[in-house]
Amino acid sequence: MAGKSYDVIVVGAGPGGYVAAIRAAQLGLKVAIVEREHMGGICLNWGCIPTKAMLRSAEVFHLMQRAGDFGLKADNIACDLQAVVDRSRAVAGQLSGGIGHLMKKNKITTVMGAATLPGAGQVSVATDKGTEELSAKHIVLATGARARELPGLEADGDLVWTYKHALMPKRMPKKLLVIGSGAIGIEFASFYNTLGAETTVVEVMDRVLPVEDAEISAFAKKQFVKQGMTIMEKAMVQKLDCGKGKVTAHIETKGKVETQEFDTVISAVGIVGNVEGLGLEELGVKIDRSHVVVDEFCRTGVDGLFAIGDIAGAPWLAHKASHEGVMVAELIAGGHPHPVRPESIAGCTYCHPQVASVGYTEAKAKELGHAVKVGRFPFIGNGKAIALGEPEGMIKTVFDAKTGELLGAHMVGAEVTELIQGYVVGRQLETTEEDLMNTVFPHPTLSEMMHESVLDAYGRVIHM
Template sequence: MDTKTFDAVVIGAGPGGYVAAIRLAQLGKKTALVEKESLGGVCLNWGCIPSKALIAVANLVDEMRGAADRGIIADQPRIDVEKLRAFKNEVVKKLVGGVGTLEKGNGVEVLRGAGRFVAPNAIEVKGEKGEWRVEAPAFIVATGARTIQIPGFEFDGKDVWSAREAVDLPEIPKHLVVIGGGIIGLELGSTYARLGSKVTVVEALPQLLTGIDPEAVRVVQKNLRQREVAVHVSAKAKGLDRGKDGLAVRIEVDGKEQAIPCDKVLVAVGMRPDASGLGLDAVGVKIGPKGFVEVNERYQTSVPSIYCVGDLSGPPLLAHKASKEGEIAAEAIAGKKSVRDWVAMPAAIFTEPEVASVGLSEEEARKAGYEPVVGKFGFGALGRAIAIDHTDGFVKVVGDKGSGLLLGATIVGPEASDLIAEAALALEMGAYLEDVALTVHAHPTLPEALMEACKAALGEAIHALNRPERPRKADARAAAQA
């Protein structure tokens, strides 16, 4: 077995790992990147990117179906599944190839194979083209998470799909049952509904999108009803029957069982951290009871030479969080004083309409000791939203009544995933409600809704009725600076 020596080694080439490897190389470290599958990890290959390619097409189909209301007469759109799959694959291929080019351009050596720790400063990599002992004074583990399976619904790639099969688009089933009403289940379920499938969602908890502002969830549920998507909450998936007439999912609701006939089943009940085969426990890395590796603010584990970033280091399981953590760990290894110091981590859900949030909700703000004040502005009153015929949803901001400090925002509506960036920047800069309210926004645009919501929180809304007892901006800022 040949021995290779580096300054730093990254295991896992997803959004956390490939970014960490690039940053290490930029900082002058001789770096290796170990990956047993494709560069880009789950996100680029069968998660974020391919699902958003399919969602974009589903949105286009939606626009075409509703175009007659705006004077555009077109035939009912038909979907060529093979061409759609080829488009999605080309999107993935381009981005994965781009990652490879960036690694090579930065001087990172990519080792194809599975890595396992044999010492705190060494791993063994086994791949189709060879085996190596790889030594380094520092390692970053970024192996992400894997899909959770549930008894009776084991993935077979034929009748029972994981997200991996769903984004591969083997077909558009006549009736798809989605087990799991979280982010993945609703993103993919609503996509297939817009592509032509009859969709039924089965969720074990009392609410879809658990943890999301219930008012925002209601907007998404309204859209699902309009698309005739059947939703069962507080429902348990009991089993899958395979008969001569096809499949049937047995569920239990309020103590009563019922069967839902279908063609395919998508199981999307979440992800769990994936440290399988790494040998972390053998070298003394501490792993918590839920399977997440314990790290400090520099993403260093209990073994000083080993760092961990991304889904494996703890929630929220977000690609952009993993990338940021990869940069921090790389900079820490290079001797920089980088730590986990962000104010808030934005999140986006690509349902129809989209949902995005950053910072504290009203309830979280109250628990944190603030006296929250809320400002809200509906897209139904926004010129640009009306002009593009996407008026469902709203922007809601949360501030501190005493100081006027902006604490958080929730957006449900058109382009929410893009609009949340302004709120995230405002939070990172320590902005006040007044700061956003006084910033002139181009008209007519969707971001005006954030400005209007902040004005509403201050009691100064122009295009909405004001509610009493809002913080006086001048007095609030003076009090905060005192």
């Protein structure tokens, strides 16, 4: 295979890379994909998918404990952590295997190994059988990202965990510290707290889930505290002292440093792009804080070289990576795709209660100069939510007061990660408040709250 040439070589087979490869193959291009570890990347193997499987187990466990609320009896309820992990790994394995099948089906050449880019249009792959040299006019970098490690807070896999350790725990934490309350941190906090760990979350910003709308963050925090979590905001873990079976955390809050002991720490303080060892600087690729600098079409400025997904910067979401992969494949094939707009990409967090949002927060909309109309509707006013036994939640919509444009939507509560897509489609179709008000939502559904929130923004809410 030495020196084999392709139309497109994709480096990295996560949700950005493998989707780019499939779309390019569909468009008639000859494609190779290089992956050094797992087909499906972090998302399928160590991220989105296995965490959702584990969170589903926690959700069922939580419901079993509430059996009496539903007129049911469940005795001697217990959790087998290893069985929960085994199910999660089986789900990930099933999907990862499916990616290999999709590559074959689309006649994409798969090369397993670590890639470097020795020159323009060239990819050298160190495989377990030696080095393979590939060439292509177009190369798509989709190498993803990994957990950021801060000095003094390094993971050892024993007492201090990254997300990978947290997905395959050796033991059930009794007293857990989670550093960082973004999606990853809060999902693990939610999982272990539900299964019985005494959980503390430390967030350096002034609120948990700091990228969400302030009202949604406040609502979620109240629920987390109700579930027994300790939430420390505007706080910083300065260092961790690991002893035998325990970690002493030095936490700075309100100008004072206090120490607390934990048996497990999960560090979830962001990610860094996998940009090293590829030979990018030598090619003239610009890198800013571990991310490749790209334009709106994911072009790096080096002829024929694109970068998509986490390596190309925020938002760090699998669906953003996939969509960029499709866009780049169409561009390479001579099409005229629309650029991916970050403000039209929904974010979903699968803690309990779930959190989902798209577009601008109320504060951001105002900061951008919009006069806004804001609507809210609580789950307690919705028949389906009450029937489900999930009356805690709210939906908030933000409109431009002059044009009626839907600027943003923010939700917290049961199944909101599924509901958000209604507003995503609305924004894509450039909907106005009038379109949404005139849409008939089925009854009884949680989606009716989406209608009511819009009505509330214009003083027409029915069920409040």
